[in-house]
Amino acid sequence: MSAALPEIRGLDTETGEPKYARVEYERRWLVDRAARPPVGEAYMTQIEDRYIDGTRMRLRRMSRPDLNEIKWKLTKKYACEEACARPIVTTYLTEPEYDLLRQLPAHAVAKRRYHLPFEGRWWSLDVFEDALEGLELIECEADNRASLAALIPPPWAGREITDMDQWQGGALAATQAIPED
Secondary structure: OOOOOOOOOOHHHHHHOOOOOEEEEEEEEEEOOOOOOOOOOOEEEEEEEEEEOOOOEEEEEEEEOOOOEEEEEEEEEOOOOOOOEEEEEEEEEOHHHHHHHOOOOEEEEEEEEEEEEEOOEEEEEEEEOHHHOOOEEEEEEEOOHHHHHOOOOOOOEEEEOOOOHHHOHHHHHHHOOOOOO
């Protein structure tokens, strides 16, 4: 028989050559709040993230007050060499599914995400709440590595933090503190 044996896919194959995951190309920066323009009429999504203990999974509730809608999803961002090109898999949930998963032990983060146009693309400005109040990050996704490398952030973007683990959502949720580095 010349046909290859069916492959049993697992974490090793999904992080190498994703079949079910996709690669998310993304960069992140701190925000110079004094230089940032007002968000004014920008579209805003209220986000509540729960980073499930002992996993790389994030349970998210997103609400858009202007549209009177709420969405729920479960995401896994795989560990990888490059934080800017990370395999990611997401499934959208019903409210009862979200409520069930919400019972798992987790560390939570709340933020307002403003969707801002700059240089022909949409940027996400995250304004954190509660223990992380005062922290603002901006991020932008791209379709591929070349587009990602070519990103020029807005002039009010500060230091790039894409590759710094302490600025990742799960780390911020676990510490409930703004990193001092």
